[in-house]
Amino acid sequence: GGGGGGGFGGFGGFGGGQRRVxxxxxxxxxxxxxxxxxxxxxxxxxxxxxxxxxxVTYKTCETCKGAGQVTRVQNTILGRMQTSAPCSTCGGAGQSIDKRPDGADAQxxxxxxxxxxxxxxxxxxxxxxxxxxxxxxxxxxxxxxxxxxxxxxxxxHDHLQREGDNLHYDLYISISEAVLGSSKEIDTVTGKVRIKVEAGVQSGKILRLRSKGIPSINGYGKGDLLVHVNVWTPKTLTKEQKQFFEKMAKDENFTPNPEKEDKSFFEKVKDMFS
Ligand SMILES: [Zn+2]
Missing domain, CATH: 2.60.260.20 (Urease metallochaperone UreE, N-terminal domain)
Incomplete structure (x- = not known):
C-alpha cells in the first residue's frame, strides 16, 4: 500500500533480544x-x-527484517567481533507503518x-x-x-469518618434521651441500623457495632463502626426548665459519681486497641 514509510523512532528503553513495543x-x-x-x-x-x-497496516522493517536489532560483524585486530544495536530505522520495533489512514499519527x-x-x-x-x-x-x-x-x-462522608477499616460516628442525644434511654437509627455504609442507647448512658461512651465498617482489602474480615455518644446540653432554657435543673442540681442522683464501668476516655481507647 501507499503512504507511510519510516519507522517508529524514539521509543527508548532497549533490552536484549526480541522486543515488543x-x-x-x-x-x-x-x-x-x-x-x-x-x-x-x-x-x-x-x-x-x-x-x-x-x-492501518504495518510492515516488517526492511533494515532489520523484523528483529529490531542490527548485528554488525567487524574485523578488528582482535579478530571478528559481533556487536548488536537497536535498529535505527524502526527504533527497535521491528515494524514500520505501511498504510496510514487520514487522521492517524506517524505511528x-x-x-x-x-x-x-x-x-x-x-x-x-x-x-x-x-x-x-x-x-x-x-x-x-x-x-x-x-x-x-x-x-x-x-x-x-458527611457523617462517617474512616480510620483504617473502622468507621467512627458521632451520635448526639438529648439529656432526656441519656436519662431515659432511647433507640436511634444510624445510616451505615451498608444501610440503616437501629441501636439501643441504655438509660443512664454517659457522654463519651463508645458503642461498637461489629463488622459494620469497611472490609479489609486483603479479604480478612471487616472493620467495626464505633458510635461515640455525645449528650447534647441545651443552650437555652425556659424559666420552668431552669427551675427544674436548679432543683435537680442539689439532688444526689444528679451528682457525678463515676463507677469503674464509666471509664475515662483514655482507658476506653486503650481497651479498643487491646
Ligand atoms: Zn528495523
Missing part, C-alpha cells in the same frame, strides 16, 4: 464514596486513549474516547493505585497496549 500508560483518578468503597463498585469511566486507526494511532469498565474491590484506600492491564495507549504494529493506572480518591 509497549504503548504508554494512562493515568486517571476515580472518586469514590465510602459506600462504594465498603461494597466494592464497578465504574464506567470515559478514557481518551490512542488506538490503532481503522485500516498509525488515533485518539478515541472509550468507556472502560473498572472493577474496584471493597476496601480500597485513598491514594491506592489499581492497574487495568492493556487499557492504556495502543502501541503500533504488533506491540502491546499500555496499562490504565487508576488512582483511588476517597470522598469525605
Amino acid at each position: 509497549k504503548g504508554s500508560n494512562l493515568r486517571i483518578r476515580v472518586k469514590l464514596t465510602l459506600e462504594e468503597i465498603a461494597n466494592g463498585v464497578e465504574k464506567k469511566i470515559k478514557v481518551k486513549r490512542k488506538k490503532q486507526a481503522a485500516g 498509525g494511532l488515533v485518539v478515541e474516547e472509550e468507556t472502560v469498565s473498572i472493577k474496584i474491590p471493597a476496601g480500597v484506600v485513598d491514594g491506592m493505585q489499581l492497574k487495568v492491564q492493556g487499557r492504556g495507549n495502543d502501541a503500533p504494529g504488533n506491540g502491546i497496549s499500555g496499562d490504565l493506572l487508576v488512582a483511588i480518591e476517597e470522598l469525605d
Whole structure:
C-alpha cells in the first residue's frame, strides 16, 4: 500500500533480544464514596486513549527484517567481533507503518474516547493505585497496549469518618434521651441500623457495632463502626426548665459519681486497641 514509510523512532528503553513495543500508560483518578468503597463498585469511566486507526497496516522493517536489532560483524585486530544495536530505522520495533489512514499519527494511532469498565474491590484506600492491564495507549504494529493506572480518591462522608477499616460516628442525644434511654437509627455504609442507647448512658461512651465498617482489602474480615455518644446540653432554657435543673442540681442522683464501668476516655481507647 501507499503512504507511510519510516519507522517508529524514539521509543527508548532497549533490552536484549526480541522486543515488543509497549504503548504508554494512562493515568486517571476515580472518586469514590465510602459506600462504594465498603461494597466494592464497578465504574464506567470515559478514557481518551490512542488506538490503532481503522485500516492501518504495518510492515516488517526492511533494515532489520523484523528483529529490531542490527548485528554488525567487524574485523578488528582482535579478530571478528559481533556487536548488536537497536535498529535505527524502526527504533527497535521491528515494524514500520505501511498504510496510514487520514487522521492517524506517524505511528498509525488515533485518539478515541472509550468507556472502560473498572472493577474496584471493597476496601480500597485513598491514594491506592489499581492497574487495568492493556487499557492504556495502543502501541503500533504488533506491540502491546499500555496499562490504565487508576488512582483511588476517597470522598469525605458527611457523617462517617474512616480510620483504617473502622468507621467512627458521632451520635448526639438529648439529656432526656441519656436519662431515659432511647433507640436511634444510624445510616451505615451498608444501610440503616437501629441501636439501643441504655438509660443512664454517659457522654463519651463508645458503642461498637461489629463488622459494620469497611472490609479489609486483603479479604480478612471487616472493620467495626464505633458510635461515640455525645449528650447534647441545651443552650437555652425556659424559666420552668431552669427551675427544674436548679432543683435537680442539689439532688444526689444528679451528682457525678463515676463507677469503674464509666471509664475515662483514655482507658476506653486503650481497651479498643487491646
Ligand atoms: Zn528495523
